[in-house]
Amino acid sequence: MKYVIMSAGADAAHPRPVTDAAGDLVPLAEQDRSRWRGDLIAEGVTLLGQALPHGPVGRYQLQAAIAAVHAEAPTVEATDWLQISILYDMLNRVAPTPFVTLNQAVAVAMAHGPDLGLALLHPLLADPAMRRHHRLHAVRAHLLELVGDPAAAAAHYRTAARLTDSLPEQRYLNRRLARLRQQHPGS
Template identity: 60%
Template sequence: MTDWQAVRALVPEVLGALVRRYGHFDACEDAVAEALAAAAAQWPAQGWPEDPRAWLVTVASRRLADQLRSDAARRRREEADAARTPPPPVGGPTGDDTLRLLFLCCHPALTPSSQVALTLRAVGGLSTAEIARAFLVPEATMAQRISRAKLRITAAGAAFELPPPAETAQRLGVVLHVVYLVFNEGYTATSGTQLVRAGLTDEALRLARELHRLVPDDGEVAGLLALLLLTDARRPARTAPDGSLVPLSEQDRSLWDTDAVAEGVALVTDALARGPVGPYQLQAAIAAVHDEAPTADVTDWPQILALYTVLERVAPNPTVTLNRAVAVAEVRGPSAGLALLDDLAGDERLAASHHLVSVRAHLLEMAGDRDAARAGYREAARRTTSEPERRHLLARAARLG
């Protein structure tokens, strides 16, 4: 972990300290963001403080007090409290604050895109500009999205506390989904010139580790962390020197991170043994089968197909069916896989995506229909907004003549 990653890991502690003392999540979050900006400007030139967390808490508290004083007509009571009260203690709960912040940022009143943006800002410590660059939108657009998210949280009356027990499982599921979305956007960027945005994948892994530390007995939390580790272990082999995509079947597996694979396999093995089984555990188990195969030729496709069949029952969605079709083709032949894809053709959730078209092209290539496969790859290339994926698909088409 780099020094600045370590600072970002302190964000939940600093923000939690302020929110616990002052309330007003939106104002506290702005103050912490300003403190981080000040640290980025001052520490490289003036040297790092002995206690970075205490420095951030103190500076953020001063910025918050200044903000409250500037709005005295509307917040006289808060101004007086901030002026009289010293900064919150640097000790106290930390891990619980991270979990509270994650639940708060993933409040059901927010849209999924707002949940992701606010989590990266408040829990991850990323600046608005960094988040905007990650999702390839103007900084002003992302600032508005984050601002609206904070207003919605305030309007919903959300408190800085864990939800009631009856809501915890459902809200934890949303938190896991947000971390999963952050990782996926980093691992395979949906648009732009780069296949991978390492900052997002690293941040998702950090959040998944923190969640597992806070909720070690939850099988789906362990499953998510295992899935991210097993997937990210392949990152060094996913791109060629020119930045082009290297598919799983063609990757140099000696480049995979064996420590991450071992950790992921151990996590999912333990989680599956304890039960109950959830979708993240099943996806992690599938990733483990791929990662434990020394070569693509010896991949245990029957086991992968069995796992996808269970996953489709536990968490049915068209993407799972799409992946199961590939496994079916590997086990029963491409015609069987193509028959499954025919059932997906009318699914509106896949209509505009390039994924269904590219998988169909792959299975047509397996079946020996080179002309149809070539046309499919070209159509998929036309639909994707990712430049590395577009180049890969066009290369597949060119390879067929």
């Protein structure tokens, strides 16, 4: 069921980069959701609804539920971020990983504000493996930008761009950094 929802255009549990015709990264907020496969989303949501009442809810059901909430929202703004943050909290109890916490921080930031999302990221900075992962720095940069700390955001965008091997992600992160520098000279 998660596969069906993922194939439709949204993979909330393990996002894979979506690129445009030029090979540039298209973040979830900028994706044309009218191009997502509504038929597969509906099928996945139906399968999820049939599976949830039968037995304990585990990792895969929670990942599918997160993907479904993303996929059913017509826009990022209309996404039920509170529900997603609750689902990530449950997932973190069932199958805790640093990446679940990273995704949970994004959902919490969207539902409750970037300061709370940053608080969830703080323990991840103590993990040497996570400190070497570009996504931690990219998320932290975005949340720091939202709280109004352009200098710290710029530092994390630079680190994220340096750590990723993905050229589309490097270009995206460098564009974010350039935009930030243009808006806040000296950052």
